[in-house]
Amino acid sequence: xxxxxxxxxxxxxxxxxxxxxxxxxxxxxxxxxxxxxxxxxxxxxxxxxxxxxxxxxxxxxxxxxxxxxxxxxxxxxxxxxxxxxxxxxxxxxxxxxxxxxxxxxxxxxxxxxxxxxxxxxxxxxxxxxxxxxxxxxxxxxxxxxxxxxxxxxxxxxxxxxxxxxxxxxxxxxxxxxxxxxxxxxxxxxxxxxxxxxxxxxxxxxxxxxxxxxxxxxxxxxxxxxxxxxxxxxxxxxxxxxxxxxxxxxxxxxxxxxxxxxxxxxxxxxxxxxxxxxxxxxxxxxxxxxxxxxxxxxxxxxxxxxxxxxxxxxxxxxxxxxxxxxxxxxxxxxxxxxxxxxxxxxxxxxxxxxxxxxxxxxxxxxxxxxxxxxxx
Amino acid sequence: xxxxxxxxxxxxxxxxxxxxxxxxxxxxxxxxxxxxxxxxxxxxxxxxxxxxxxxxxxxxxxxxxxxxxxxxxxxxxxxxxxxxxxxxxxxxxxxxxxxxxxxxxxxxxxxxxxxxxxxxxxxxxxxxxxxxxxxxxxxxxxxxxxxxxxxxxxxxxxxxxxxxxxxxxxxxxxxxxxxxxxxxxxxxxxxxxxxxxxxxxxxxxxxxxxxxxxxxxxxxxxxxxxxxxxxxxxxxxxxxxxxxxxxxxxxxxxxxxxxxxxxxxxxxxxxxxxxxxxxxxxxxxxxxxxxxxxxxxxxxxxxxxxxxxxxxxxxxxxxxxxxxxxxxxxxxxxxxxxxxxxxxxxxxxxxxxxxxxxxxxxxxxxxxxxxxxxx
Numbered sequence: 001x002x003x004x005x006x007x008x009x010x011x012x013x014x015x016x017x018x019x020x021x022x023x024x025x026x027x028x029x030x031x032x033x034x035x036x037x038x039x040x041x042x043x044x045x046x047x048x049x050x051x052x053x054x055x056x057x058x059x060x061x062x063x064x065x066x067x068x069x070x071x072x073x074x075x076x077x078x079x080x081x082x083x084x085x086x087x088x089x090x091x092x093x094x095x096x097x098x099x100x101x102x103x104x105x106x107x108x109x110x111x112x113x114x115x116x117x118x119x120x121x122x123x124x125x126x127x128x129x130x131x132x133x134x135x136x137x138x139x140x141x142x143x144x145x146x147x148x149x150x151x152x153x154x155x156x157x158x159x160x161x162x163x164x165x166x167x168x169x170x171x172x173x174x175x176x177x178x179x180x181x182x183x184x185x186x187x188x189x190x191x192x193x194x195x196x197x198x199x200x201x202x203x204x205x206x207x208x209x210x211x212x213x214x215x216x217x218x219x220x221x222x223x224x225x226x227x228x229x230x231x232x233x234x235x236x237x238x239x240x241x242x243x244x245x246x247x248x249x250x251x252x253x254x255x256x257x258x259x260x261x262x263x264x265x266x267x268x269x270x271x272x273x274x275x276x277x278x279x280x281x282x283x284x285x286x287x288x289x290x291x292x293x294x295x296x297x298x299x300x301x302x303x304x305x306x307x308x309x310x311x312x313x314x315x316x317x318x319x320x321x322x323x324x325x326x327x328x329x330x331x332x333x334x335x336x337x338x339x340x341x342x343x344x345x346x347x348x349x350x351x352x353x354x355x356x357x358x359x360x361x362x363x364x365x366x367x368x369x370x371x372x373x374x375x
Numbered sequence: 376x377x378x379x380x381x382x383x384x385x386x387x388x389x390x391x392x393x394x395x396x397x398x399x400x401x402x403x404x405x406x407x408x409x410x411x412x413x414x415x416x417x418x419x420x421x422x423x424x425x426x427x428x429x430x431x432x433x434x435x436x437x438x439x440x441x442x443x444x445x446x447x448x449x450x451x452x453x454x455x456x457x458x459x460x461x462x463x464x465x466x467x468x469x470x471x472x473x474x475x476x477x478x479x480x481x482x483x484x485x486x487x488x489x490x491x492x493x494x495x496x497x498x499x500x501x502x503x504x505x506x507x508x509x510x511x512x513x514x515x516x517x518x519x520x521x522x523x524x525x526x527x528x529x530x531x532x533x534x535x536x537x538x539x540x541x542x543x544x545x546x547x548x549x550x551x552x553x554x555x556x557x558x559x560x561x562x563x564x565x566x567x568x569x570x571x572x573x574x575x576x577x578x579x580x581x582x583x584x585x586x587x588x589x590x591x592x593x594x595x596x597x598x599x600x601x602x603x604x605x606x607x608x609x610x611x612x613x614x615x616x617x618x619x620x621x622x623x624x625x626x627x628x629x630x631x632x633x634x635x636x637x638x639x640x641x642x643x644x645x646x647x648x649x650x651x652x653x654x655x656x657x658x659x660x661x662x663x664x665x666x667x668x669x670x671x672x673x674x675x676x677x678x679x680x681x682x683x684x685x686x687x688x689x690x691x692x693x694x695x696x697x698x699x700x701x702x703x704x705x706x707x708x709x710x711x712x713x714x715x716x717x718x719x720x721x722x723x724x725x726x727x728x729x730x731x732x733x734x735x736x737x738x739x740x741x742x743x744x745x746x747x748x749x750x
Contacts, residue, residue: 038694040700040702042701044702045686045706067694067697068669075670076670084686294443295447295450307422315447316458319457322442325415326650327417
């Protein structure tokens with residue numbers, strides 16, 4: 001078996017090229033993890049996800065514990081076998097979705113009780129319960145349960161919440177069964193306050209995790225504020241552990257975060273956008289619903305290797321989305337996941353070649369030439 | 376270029392093994408044509424459809440003329456290029472959907488005027504217009520416009536309607552541009568009345584078509600009545616032209632019709648059923664929504680080569696369908712289309728080996744052992 005490990009093989013400024021080793025294979029970082037909420041990256045077969053170059057996917061503990069249930073997935077051989085994904089899997093703790101999706105929540109020092117948004121059934125999620133559920137799912141990277149207050153809250157509330165998340169981090173570490181090739185990540189909280197972020201990071205490092213996530217960002221604040229928080233926080237994060245920016249983000253968010261030293265990302269943006277007609281391209285975003293695509297025989301992105309771009313025209317995909325045909329979301333999702341993976345591959349290659357600056361300049365130049373809609 | 380042709384290479388009783396040659400390739404018959412209503416076999420990429428062994432797909436003139444429009448598809452290089460389907464395509468005349476989907480219809484000797492179900496826009500469909508639209512779509516097999524009265528109507532009404540369809544057949548033939556590798560099919564009407572069916576068939580043969588379809592069946596009548604109509608009709612159909620049973624049907628409908636000498640089929644059943652959780656298997660039908668599948672690690676059909684059966688369990692697909700995940704319809708549709716193609720391949724092989732009886736016996740035996748639900 002392989003020990004869970006992280007090694008840096010090159011740096012360029014603060015950006016790092018690295019490899020995370022897990023029991024289910026390696027993750028080359030910077031990495032983007034497509035989100036497979038309920039055990040499926042929506043509208044894609046798992047083999048197709050792997051074909052884009054994705055090495056790790058994310059599963060949502062909240063959704064999976066409610067349906068089909070963690071015990072069932074364990075009986076069926078774990079989430080890898082269940083969803084036919086041979087590579088590494090990261091699961092979140094369930095906390096974020098409890099706060100955003102469930103009904104009648106009650107938060108205490110012990111944990112949170114809530115009612116399922118599916119059938120109203122009552123559940124309790126404690127730091128220990130979350131670890132146990134993620135063990136049943138056989139997640140390679142387990143996330144601690146944390147509290148995610150609104151980023152608009154007072155500093156006092158953010159501070160109190162950060163303290164609770166730290167105590168839950170301790171309990172998560174104690175509950176985690178340290179199996180070979182499996183890791184546990186702590187989550188830095190503290191809102192937009194540099195001192196709280198520093199305190200949170202140091203507290204987590206004292207406990208000791210296999211990696212550290214940045215939580216509570218990408219929740220509606222401007223990009224510059226997000227980057228400012230990262231600028232303050234990164235110096236206090238361990239150099240020899242992977243850094244994971246939760247729920248981020250747009251291509252520009254990712255590029256800016258990689259520049260600042262972030263290694264891992266997840267976001268529903270490529271998949272969710274795909275279902276509503278938005279395509280990410282090397283020349284900017286495309287809203288394929290726009291009437292100007294109705295007669296366009298060109299592919300969405302002539303440099304893209306995905307089936308949507310190899311085999312179909314913008315006119316066809318425009319038609320599919322207008323007609324609400326399932327193939328529309330299927331093709332656009334694949335394309336967007338491919339775009340994100342290509343972006344990460346470009347970032348990794350540039351860091352390895354020590355020309356990340358040039359890559360980033362090109363990235364912003366092309367974007368600022370204007371939306372592909374005008375082309 | 377290849378001339379449009381049909382050759383019989385073997386027979387077994389009334390059943391025929393044949394090949395239809397078109398400008399876009401060969402169709403081995405008996406053949407099942409997956410339905411690609413709006414230019415897409417719902418929830419499948421065109422390459423996946425080809426992977427199941429399907430050699431021809433069907434497009435719906437009514438849907439395509441309204442959205443994205445026949446002129447647009449012509450400008451974009453025809454339906455083959457538009458939907459990335461290199462093989463033959465058959466399109467219906469649009470008449471059936473005008474009657475079942477559109478609003479405010481008015482039928483005259485000239486044709487039918489109707490309002491689009493999408494936006495209320497007014498359209499006219501005449502025999503000549505239908506031929507012209509199908510030419511713009513670049514359909515390899517064009518269907519004549521016909522009238523499809525309810526099968527419960529009086530004989531007098533069926534008779535009158537059949538006469539109109541015959542006159543429209545004549546006009547369709549006159550309007551059809553006889554390009555190399557493209558064919559026009561007439562449609563036999565006459566309800567459940569043997570004399571009307573005979574009269575319709577003879578009238579069409581007098582006009583002369585590249586193939587003959589049986590219309591107005593599989594519209595709610597019992598299977599035995601459908602077979603009885605076929606038994607009466609087949610002796611009056613040409614031996615050296617393909618016979619196409621429109622909108623049929625269940626696996627048992629197809630097997631019974633092939634036994635009686637039918638060569639081509641289309642039906643939304645495999646695709647539509649896939650979207651609602653029904654799987655066809657060698658042991659009978661499976662409703663994957665049934666709770667008994669929730670913990671079942673076995674594939675839907677262990678003899679099936681489709682991705683749903685190779686890579687995923689019944690438990691997983693049950694979960695996908697319950698959770699309304701797009702991957703559920705994607706996998707079940709692929710499986711069902713694969714099942715239908717495997718069924719046709721089995722029929723063709725058995726006719727070629729002159730042991731169709733044994734195949735049919737096995738087919739019915741396995742079915743009567745009971746639903747796979749009990750296994």
